[in-house]
Amino acid sequence: SLARRIITTVVVADDVVPRLCYPTLDRLKRAMCAILGQSNSTVQRAFQWAAAGNPSSTATIKVAGLLKCPPSPKVQEPLPAEISDLDLLPPGNVYHIHQPHPVPPYLATLGDPTLLKNGFEMEMSSPSLFNEVIVSDTMFSDHMPNRYEAALMWTSKVLKALATQQASTATTTLSVYADARPQA
Numbered sequence: 001s002l003a004r005r006i007i008t009t010v011v012v013a014d015d016v017v018p019r020l021c022y023p024t025l026d027r028l029k030r031a032m033c034a035i036l037g038q039s040n041s042t043v044q045r046a047f048q049w050a051a052a053g054n055p056s057s058t059a060t061i062k063v064a065g066l067l068k069c070p071p072s073p074k075v076q077e078p079l080p081a082e083i084s085d086l087d088l089l090p091p092g093n094v095y096h097i098h099q100p101h102p103v104p105p106y107l108a109t110l111g112d113p114t115l116l117k118n119g120f121e122m123e124m125s126s127p128s129l130f131n132e133v134i135v136s137d138t139m140f141s142d143h144m145p146n147r148y149e150a151a152l153m154w155t156s157k158v159l160k161a162l163a164t165q166q167a168s169t170a171t172t173t174l175s176v177y178a179d180a181r182p183q184a
Helices: 002-006 022-036 042-050 058-067 145-180
Strands: 008-012 093-098 121-125
Touching (some): 042 058
């Protein structure tokens, strides 16, 4: 389509804004109501709501033990995530920048520890992958300009490092090829 040729969308990690529309908020509301409906008290509900983005942290586990409730209860009924005509999806070519765990092998070959520490990975994504709000402790901070700047700067450094690595490999290949040619 024409939009794919002229529009590029970049989404960093769990940024909530590209995922917001009426259907995604309705699905989020139904999921939260299903989860909170399993709790016995207002304190447990508040705790489970607050712990939604970080259920495995030490503090969350300790508080869950004190309150005698799981930090992230299971949703009883499966929630449909079909895309409807009302879903607003990111337009054009969508690039998703996120922090991979574990570090992909191609990054490990760069050898630069500053590129590996707290690094990002950029991949082309389908707009339909952004039809759900991801509840995490960084869903709002991932939308901030400093987070986008850090992700784009890091991605730029990786691309430069990969280009340098490929250029040195190409030079080595050319010199080996030149040495292997028969002399006239």
